[in-house]
Amino acid sequence: MSFENKLLDIETLDIRIAKLENSKLEYPQKLAELNETITQKEKARDLAKDNLRKLEKDISSANMDLEAHSSELAKGHERLGEVKNNKEFDAVQKEIRTRKSLVQETKQNIAKLKDKLPALQEELNAKQEELDGVEAQNSPIVEELARKIASIDDDIAASVLEKTALCSQMDENILKAYNSILIGRKRNGKALSRVSQDSKKCSYCGQIVSPNLIKKIFTNTTLVACENCGSLFVLTEITENEKTS
Numbered sequence: 001m002s003f004e005n006k007l008l009d010i011e012t013l014d015i016r017i018a019k020l021e022n023s024k025l026e027y028p029q030k031l032a033e034l035n036e037t038i039t040q041k042e043k044a045r046d047l048a049k050d051n052l053r054k055l056e057k058d059i060s061s062a063n064m065d066l067e068a069h070s071s072e073l074a075k076g077h078e079r080l081g082e083v084k085n086n087k088e089f090d091a092v093q094k095e096i097r098t099r100k101s102l103v104q105e106t107k108q109n110i111a112k113l114k115d116k117l118p119a120l121q122e123e124l125n126a127k128q129e130e131l132d133g134v135e136a137q138n139s140p141i142v143e144e145l146a147r148k149i150a151s152i153d154d155d156i157a158a159s160v161l162e163k164t165a166l167c168s169q170m171d172e173n174i175l176k177a178y179n180s181i182l183i184g185r186k187r188n189g190k191a192l193s194r195v196s197q198d199s200k201k202c203s204y205c206g207q208i209v210s211p212n213l214i215k216k217i218f219t220n221t222t223l224v225a226c227e228n229c230g231s232l233f234v235l236t237e238i239t240e241n242e243k244t245s
């Protein structure tokens with residue numbers, strides 16, 4: 001294998017390491033965003049649930065009132081048979097009228113409250129469905145991200161190990177030149193520029209390579225750097241993708 005091919009292999013590993021390092025920052029952020037979406041939907045569902053529970057509580061409380069008024073009304077009717085004079089009769093009659101009207105009011109109130117039930121039940125179902133939908137959509141991504149986050153350090157260590165093995169076969173001066181460029185490009189891991197017979201442009205910065213440099217690159221005796229960006233030239237086939245990027 002030529003030193004250029006070894007350099008390309010080393011760069012492939014550096015690009016992978018850079019991507020993993022970037023992921024260390026990006027993945028937890030993505031994970032937090034996905035979890036936040038679920039939390040928001042949970043809150044909306046819980047609010048709908050609270051509204052329904054409150055209405056059910058109000059209905060139950062109104063039913064208890066109705067029971068109390070009905071019981072007092074029944075007692076009033078019983079007392080009518082036991083009154084001893086007109087004054088007592090009038091008082092009991094008044095109590096009966098009051099209880100009757102309270103029973104009526106409470107029944108109307110219960111009916112009004114019960115009318116609101118279907119809409120709140122529907123709202124709760126809709127919010128639960130939204131939550132289920134988001135959970136079903138996000139859960140596999142969340143699990144995958146959590147798995148990736150857990151293995152990033154191991155993945156980086158494995159690539160570093162692989163790189164160390166490749167570097168041990170490289171000329172020290174070439175490695176030095178390569179690493180000095182890489183230091184400034186830790187974010188993308190790219191230190192090389194590909195030139196080919198067809199394309200005499202630096203694949204990293206796009207600058208046209210001077211004929212003098214092209215000659216040097218093609219004789220393949222020494223390492224040549226781009227005059228514009230400093231990337232190290234390697235003579236290789238360039239894929240369509242690399243040409244445009």
Ligand SMILES: [Zn+2]
Pocket residue numbers: 193202203204205206207226227228229230231
């Ligand atoms: Zn360049």
